[in-house]
Amino acid sequence: xxxxxxxxxxxxxxxxxxxAEGVYDHVMTRFPPEPNGYLHxxxxxxxxxxxxxxxxxxxxxxxxxxxTNPTKEKTEFVESIKADVEWxxxxxxxxxxxxxxxxxxxxxxxxxxxKKGKAFVCDLSADEIREYRGTLTxxxxxxxxxxxxxxxxxxxxQEMTDGxxxxxxxxxxxxxxxxxxxxxxxxxxxxxxxxxxxxxxGDKWCVYxxxxxxxxxxxxxxxxxxxxxxxxxxxxxxxYDWVVKELGYEQPPKQIEFAKLYLTNVITGKRxxxxxxxxxxxxxxxxxxxVSISALRRxxxxxxxxxxxxxxxxxxxANSSVDYAMLEYCIREDLKLKRPRAMAxxxxxxxxxxxxxxxxxEYLDADNNLENPELGSRKLPFSRELYIERDDFMEEPPKKxxxxxxxxEVRLMNxxxxxxxxxxxxxxxxxxxxxxxxxxxxxxGSGFEGRKVKGTIHxxxxxxxxxxxxxxxxxxxxxxxxxxxxxxxxxxNPNSLTVLKDCYVEPSLASAKAYDSFQFVRQGFFCVDCxxxxxxxLVFNRIVSLKSSFKL
Ligand code: ATP
Ligand code: MG
Numbered sequence: 001x002x003x004x005x006x007x008x009x010x011x012x013x014x015x016x017x018x019x020a021e022g023v024y025d026h027v028m029t030r031f032p033p034e035p036n037g038y039l040h041x042x043x044x045x046x047x048x049x050x051x052x053x054x055x056x057x058x059x060x061x062x063x064x065x066x067x068t069n070p071t072k073e074k075t076e077f078v079e080s081i082k083a084d085v086e087w088x089x090x091x092x093x094x095x096x097x098x099x100x101x102x103x104x105x106x107x108x109x110x111x112x113x114x115k116k117g118k119a120f121v122c123d124l125s126a127d128e129i130r131e132y133r134g135t136l137t138x139x140x141x142x143x144x145x146x147x148x149x150x151x152x153x154x155x156x157x158q159e160m161t162d163g164x165x166x167x168x169x170x171x172x173x174x175x176x177x178x179x180x181x182x183x184x185x186x187x188x189x190x191x192x193x194x195x196x197x198x199x200x201x202g203d204k205w206c207v208y209x210x211x212x213x214x215x216x217x218x219x220x221x222x223x224x225x226x227x228x229x230x231x232x233x234x235x236x237x238x239x240y241d242w243v244v245k246e247l248g249y250e251q252p253p254k255q256i257e258f259a260k261l262y263l264t265n266v267i268t269g270k271r272x273x274x275x276x277x278x279x280x281x282x283x284x285x286x287x288x289x290x291v292s293i294s295a296l297r298r299x300x301x302x303x304x305x306x307x308x309x310x311x312x313x314x315x316x317x318a319n320s321s322v323d324y325a326m327l328e329y330c331i332r333e334d335l336k337l338k339r340p341r342a343m344a345x346x347x348x349x350x351x352x353x354x355x356x357x358x359x360x361x362e363y364l365d366a367d368n369n370l371e372n373p374e375l376g377s378r379k380l381p382f383s384r385e386l387y388i389e390r391d392d393f394m395e396e397p398p399k400k401x402x403x404x405x406x407x408x409e410v411r412l413m414n415x416x417x418x419x420x421x422x423x424x425x426x427x428x429x430x431x432x433x434x435x436x437x438x439x440x441x442x443x444x445g446s447g448f449e450g451r452k453v454k455g456t457i458h459x460x461x462x463x464x465x466x467x468x469x470x471x472x473x474x475x476x477x478x479x480x481x482x483x484x485x486x487x488x489x490x491x492x493n494p495n496s497l498t499v500l501k502d503c504y505v506e507p508s509l510a511s512a513k514a515y516d517s518f519q520f521v522r523q524g525f526f527c528v529d530c531x532x533x534x535x536x537x538l539v540f541n542r543i544v545s546l547k548s549s550f551k552l
Pocket of ligand 2 (some may be wrong): 034
């Protein structure tokens, strides 16, 4: 491999400068998901980036649920997010926090701002607030309630908190500048009246802080130094800075934005995924065609492969899409040396060796991974009746077809040469049996050098093989055909899932457990499905095929 000089990304440069100049004496990062859905590959990037930076600079990493918006949040999502972060190896130790744990402190902070004359209670309706706000080209107008006295504001805010006012009838606003060129600074709403039951605090509150007010306070309370978020928050940064400054935090956190990760040929939007789940098009948030973290895990991706992928993507300020093939490349690279190989027949046809003794079974040696001898070897049962792939036989082969056809000889992988003597068709003209003879001299590993064959095919012994279900996947949408239809619905690939129910796998797979993965020779990498696979009905998901056009 060529040696490359790894240059620091722009976030590392900021952190190193801050540490050198004594702006901070430590590094503390966090991942702040809103528990309103399952995490996806984009979140994995954010998790690994935040965790990685903390680790790199001897700092700490927090997991914090940003649960300030009770209507959309569910405990199911909290549990799945925790499991995903842990699975990725981003260790938050004992630092699992909830923004809602800080509601008291946020409320106190709001009162502090009122006392400083920096916040006021406003009676304008949501529509009026919008009207007064102005536009990108025109300044806004001051609210008629902007000059209420501190005493009056304190009293009204307390009454809002006590439930005296209807939802939406009054809000607390920061008093900043209605003529600011940045609309976020035009007296933004920081607290609203909303009667909502919260999954953590129940009915304790009927006033809730707005995200832009809550988030910097959460970061400051936890001693976060570098608050890393995505680009859409860039225009909110002046407000973030205003909040931490006005509240007088020491070593206030610094917001840094980076570009979201987008992947081609997949769906990441929660709204779309939710609809696919609700319409029963996918079998849950973890359907292997999705790129939620739980779906990737179910499909057979490893934390290492996702880390590698995120590293390859890098960190930048410019939005761009990454090719799904790069993710496939990463999982192939990760599994190639780690996982054992096995033989599996996805579309079986019988192969009968006419000159092999009936009822006899011999056990042949097979390496588990040719490139990694440490994985050892196993014994494969071999007998007179085998299954091979249907497309490894052709009655009338085209040129350069080196597999089985009448009169041709091939190697059965890890076994013997067999020569096709005849075949049997059913009444519909489909080939149902291929008859061969074998040459006992040609056993694999025996050093036979008499003649060569051009094709090697895989097989399983019919009697000993285990019946299994195999699921093959294609991308759920095709970027080139357009992800969306004209009416805004998803343009789904009708072939995204193929279920093969009559596959046969070698008997060594009998004890395979959920998430175990294998390289099925010539077919790709496969993983035992964690939801549907049982001892009596093994189900394998294809993670990725063996070949790719992707080049690093
Ligand atoms: P979505 O838009 O997919 O619903 P979100 O931004 O609403 O995602 P949050 O739970 O609010 O999801 O995000 C948690 C963190 O993950 C935030 O810091 C956010 O910036 C980051 N994040 C979300 N999507 C991506 C992405 N595609 N790439 C990188 N980081 C992301
Ligand atoms: Mg969000």
